[in-house]
Amino acid sequence: MKRLNASERVARLLAIIPWVASQSGAHLEEIAERFDYPRKHLEADLLEVVGMVGVYPFTPDTQIEVVLDDDRVWIHYADWFARPLRLSSEQAMSLLAAGESVLELSGEESGPLLGGLTKLGAALGIDKGLEIRLGSAPEETLDLLRSAITDNRVMQITYYTYGRDESTTRAIEPARVFADGGEWYVSAHCRQANDERVFRIDRIAEATLLDEHFESRGNGDTASFSARDDDPRIQLALSSDAAWVIHQYPHEGVEETADGGYIVTLAITAVPWLERLLVRLGPAAQIVEAAPGIPVDLVRASASRVLARYQ
């Protein structure tokens, strides 16, 4: 259970009141659980917050009545709060989007999730207006990874590292599969690097389940990208057209310039990644400052190499 701040507590109470009012003597335990409300504050908040609510002239019939008996509670005269507050657009979207995502992943064509989503969509007046695709990864690889995680089996993969532009074969201990930015990833302990690594599933060219089992190392809560302190840094001047770079890639600081452009600092984990970025951006990006590890001649050399294919 998370801690709730003052207005979050009020928001919860506004949902609790109509529910309790519609029951005849709800149990405090059940309220705390159903509304994820801190049990130790529940009694006091019902009596001292909800029980004090009323309207002018605050006669007994214009005030909410809260009756507590042992571990049960009754609420009367709470007609203003007879119904829960409607969902905000964001909240409505969060429920529908989460539900649609999971529905797509599971491929279910019936069941409580579909039932719930249909009812929710009807109540919110939205019908097929929201579609979620978390991204696709080759189904066979995903299935293999899931069974490797469930059974703690070591996997051998041939992986194409986009940043370094090379393919390698390695043994991994998969920990968690997740989607981010439209792609599916697996976080795993890589035996070759002897460290946690994150692999993009669609870049796994071959995958084999090995007979060997591994010891679980925790939940694999690794982010899909993390820079190291000793990675070289580069500072780029981007024109306003290239603003997508800032949204798309993790950066370490950005400044807006007078002409609507940006100065952004990036950590470079692999030079070919930067090469690609700069060749794509062309004149929209200029190197302001680059750490010694980054070749000065990068863009020219890379463009010439690609150009060689066309001559």
Added chain:
Amino acid sequence: MNLLAALLHTPVPLSAESLRTRVGGYPDAGASFHRAFERDKEDLRSMGIPISVGAVPASDPPLDGYRIDPKEYAGSDPKLDPDELAALHLATTLVRFGDVSGDQALVQVGGVVGDATSTAPVAALPADPNLNPLFDAVRNKASVAFVYNDVQRTIDPYKLAFQGGHWYLTGFDHLRGEQRDFRVDRIAGAVEPGGPATTTRPDGLTGDRAQSWELGDEEPVVATLLVDADQSGWAKHYLGRDAVAKAHDDGSAEFALTVRNREAFRSFVLTFLDHAELLGPPELRAELISWLEELAA
């Protein structure tokens, strides 16, 4: 909460002053009352509570009054069963949307049912401030106006879709007179709500949204892209097998792709560096060569 009760209770707008005397607990009239009142009002609004402003009846000069319409306050009850609530609870634990609290949304539709504590999230969907007005417009079948690709447009929104890590809007573009896709994070500035939509969503509006190079206003051309064997597996997965025009014995493949946005297409082709070659049409190939020549100079 007393302020909320008073605002829901009143059939007519009430002035700040009469709320002060009716609600109780406020400081005496003056600056400190106004600060406290404004803060409370803001708190309620930030919880999504719709406070409307109207003239206080029989006030001269007219005074601003406040009230909450009980019909606007409450949504319609979806009447979810416990197993449906539990399924939605599991879903909001697996997939998060911005920093919206799934639990608070769930308690407003019936409660947080079932145990999902042992579940690790599998995905996080980004939120965007423009999604709210677009979602409302889809819901209310209203039009919206926004600037996209430097052009001011009026759109009847049909559908929001999340794909490839981005949110897309599909709708009828009154400027172009046809249905178009827009990337929500490329909308410049804020989406402005407009009047009722004048077109209706066609049936069967599903399917994959367009790639970046298909989102444009240029005359469409079909480009042929040769991808080397070491990258062709990924390319087939990404572009779809239907896009394969020719598969070569060495494992490389040619893809036929419709291009409406040449800049975006060039950017895509260059992500392959020297593992791919744009074979045609000659015009696009020439443009790519001159782009590279400039960088290589």
